[in-house]
Amino acid sequence: MPSPSSALPTTPTTTTTTTTVPCLFRYALLSCVSRVIGRHGEAALGKLHLNISGCPAPAPGAAASPVASSLQQLLSQLLPLCGSLPISPNALNAATFAPAKDHDANLLRPGALQLPMGSTVLLDEAMMTAGRLEARGMENIKAVEKLLDSQKLGFDFTYFQVNP
Numbered sequence: 001m002p003s004p005s006s007a008l009p010t011t012p013t014t015t016t017t018t019t020t021v022p023c024l025f026r027y028a029l030l031s032c033v034s035r036v037i038g039r040h041g042e043a044a045l046g047k048l049h050l051n052i053s054g055c056p057a058p059a060p061g062a063a064a065s066p067v068a069s070s071l072q073q074l075l076s077q078l079l080p081l082c083g084s085l086p087i088s089p090n091a092l093n094a095a096t097f098a099p100a101k102d103h104d105a106n107l108l109r110p111g112a113l114q115l116p117m118g119s120t121v122l123l124d125e126a127m128m129t130a131g132r133l134e135a136r137g138m139e140n141i142k143a144v145e146k147l148l149d150s151q152k153l154g155f156d157f158t159y160f161q162v163n164p
Helices: 025-032 068-076 089-094 135-150
Strands: 013-015 020-022 036-038 043-046 082-086 100-102 108-111 120-124
Touching: 013 135, 025 068, 043 135, 068 082, 089 135
Parallel strands: 082 120
Antiparallel strands: 013 020, 036 043, 100 108
């Protein structure tokens, strides 16, 4: 009969001869290889999203948290298409995440979330602080939510939205 202490859960790790790869990286790899296998209404079935919490804050002046930087470095060596997008009030208010029509130039401006099929994107929320979101920031949050829920990205034509 096992002792009570052996029944306690432990953090699984994979040990190789030179390094130890934590469970976090295993889940990240599983998330990367998961694909949408079907749909139930608008919901995408089969895609595994990974939310990593409790990460240390980025160093002053750093562009990303240490965990996001390490994960980005590892995934960019393993995957053909891997990007990172910092999420902060300033970034949400300044950038355009979804493609939008520029009527003056008569062209469709790309968005930061407009990526090729099979891409992996890391959304680094470690720099999120209290702040005010403008209209563009709220649109960007809605674009992220739509992308996570349905694995689809809408287009903003100013007068109407196109959601594939």
